[in-house]
Amino acid sequence: MRFLKIAIFFISLSAFSQGKVGAVDIDYILSNMPEMTSVQSQLEAYGAQMDLDLNKKIDKYRSLAEAYQAEEKELTIAQKKEKQSALIEIENDIQKFQQNGAKLMEIKQQEFLQPLYSKIAAALDKVAKAQGFTQVMQVTADVVYLDPNYDLTTSIIAELGITIEEKVEGEE
Template identity: 40%
Template sequence: MKLKITLLFIAFISTISFAQTKVGSIDSDYIISLMPENKVILKMAQKYGAKLDSSFTVKVEDFRARLKDYQAKEKEMGDLEKKTVQKELASLEQDINQYQKNGNTLMGLKRDELMRPLYKKLSNVIAEVSKANGYTQILTTTGNQFAYLDPKFDITDLVIKKLGITVPKPTKQ
């Protein structure tokens, strides 16, 4: 019985020793910022933002014109007319605030939609590089608080190379 337990224990320990993991790290935001497609996506997002801004500007200008008109005619208005115009102005202001909130949400959704192909491409290359180099796990350094990361396990340069991106030389200042 002791022999069987000892053999099982040895088999278990040897299984654990064969199942070693190799963990690497990557700076995905750095790679995304270097990708040439990123510049095109940023321009597209800026155009979309400009279109949203132009609609917002029209709404704000309309509100300001109505407010100015109200302020000019306020002394001549009756109480009922004042309350009606004030309600309209408050409603317009609420619409503007809601439009601004929706615009921020739409901008974020559009940016995510445009960036999705870049992240998919990066993810595929990370998987290829990880498999080729025997990594079992890759952690992203962006947004995480690591106390220490050994640079020899950072695959950022390998992925950049696989993507065919040239890294700009740092300028001396």
């Protein structure tokens, strides 16, 4: 078993040694894309529409609840059950809407970001091929050191035509 692990390690090492491995910080590129302003605006508009829809449901619930309380004494048992069922149905709908809201926002965000990811992917492909990289990994919090010669982030930013203003020391 130990021999097998060592053999796999050396095979992996030799496979990596035959190629040039680079890294890229997709989140940094994405955050500096000018299109992100539009994406953010679209997400805010979508969130505002969801809030509006939720408020309509809540207003409908309140209105039915107030009407029920006002006429409760005059209703038959069957009418009370019917109105209570309607209130419970709307209440469940509100709860379901609230639970799904975060998921819907995430889905919409991915939908808006997909064209940007495609743009980054095309630039990454072009830069990686031009610089002879055979593998490119995404920079994560787990990476504690990355040789700048193998970081493709700035090359991809340049390929996309994005200009980044340099921060002066002391600015935040």
